[in-house]
Amino acid sequence: MAYKISKEICTACGACIDECPVEAISAGDEYYSIDPDICIDCGSCADVCPVEAISPE
Secondary structure (H helix, E strand, C coil), X not given: CCEEECCCCCCCCCCCXXXXXXXXXXXXXXXXXXXXXXXXXXXXXXXXXXXXXXXXX
């Protein structure tokens, strides 16, 4: 199961993008997103998100 970033909560701070070991996170203009086909469900991104915008899908 992949992780997902809530666009309503994400502040695009960038804390998660460097934590992803498989580079599944991409930056958008207003929020970041996770490619579910690349995500390995490690949870590293969720651990560092300061606003708790990332959760298992």
